[in-house]
Amino acid sequence: MNRIEALYSFISENDKVVDVGCDQAKLSIMLAKRGQSSIASDISENVIKKAKETINNELIDLRVSNGLSNIKEGEADTLVLAGMGTHTILDILNNTKLRFNKIITISNNDHDLLRTKMNDLNYMIDSELIIKENDKYYNLIVFMPGNKKYSEYEISFGLNHKDKELYEEYLDYLKNKYLSIQKESNNSNKKINYLLSLLNENWFFYWNIV
Ligand SMILES: C[S@@+](CC[C@H](N)C(=O)[O-])C[C@H]1O[C@@H](n2cnc3c(N)ncnc32)[C@H](O)[C@@H]1O
Numbered sequence: 109m110n111r112i113e114a115l116y117s118f119i120s121e122n123d124k125v126v127d128v129g130c131d132q133a134k135l136s137i138m139l140a141k142r143g144q145s146s147i148a149s150d151i152s153e154n155v156i157k158k159a160k161e162t163i164n165n166e167l168i169d170l171r172v173s174n175g176l177s178n179i180k181e182g183e184a185d186t187l188v189l190a191g192m193g194t195h196t197i198l199d200i201l202n203n204t205k206l207r208f209n210k211i212i213t214i215s216n217n218d219h220d221l222l223r224t225k226m227n228d229l230n231y232m233i234d235s236e237l238i239i240k241e242n243d244k245y246y247n248l249i250v251f252m253p254g255n256k257k258y259s260e261y262e263i264s265f266g267l268n269h270k271d272k273e274l275y276e277e278y279l280d281y282l283k284n285k286y287l288s289i290q291k292e293s294n295n296s297n298k299k300i301n302y303l304l305s306l307l308n309e310n311w312f313f314y315w316n317i318v
Pocket of ligand 1: 111128129130131151152155174176190196200
């Protein structure tokens, strides 16, 4: 499953979707194939102009919009924010009064910060999915309205992962990556040491219950 297919798999047929930062509007094209309308927006006039040249489908509402600035109350209940950094995602949400029943993110970085700040904005994690596309891992997170107390491990590595096998593979990948950073930094990188300790604690716990 690639990133767009993964986003699609979390959308129900009656969701009113806005895909912010849509680029080529691939998600909206998939939704339109099953007869579902959606808004596909992007900050770039050029991106929307190009998309309008290639896509001519009355189910796809292509719009220029900086974040949610050009989306009106009631137009969408499901927000997709994919292929952007955590800071952009948080800026977009901090600059709107709109609320959503579901927010699906694929952020490129700082997933711990995203989980923490989304909780502060009163969006809690429903589920997560690790996606592997072209040998690269991506974190998809589905948020819903609410608030949760997370453990430190959950803030760093997520919870309720839908593909457990790929999640274990991803943790393995992270552990090796952190070990090599730890070695290069001569143990001086505190954040990496902390993340490794969380991973080791969890594995110790895991191996003692199976
Ligand atoms: C890497 S593309 C991701 C495209 C698609 N969502 C995906 O996941 O494959 C990021 C897109 O986000 C758009 N973008 C960046 N900041 C934005 C903002 N504040 N509001 C709307 N779109 C934004 C960019 O113009 C670009 O088209």
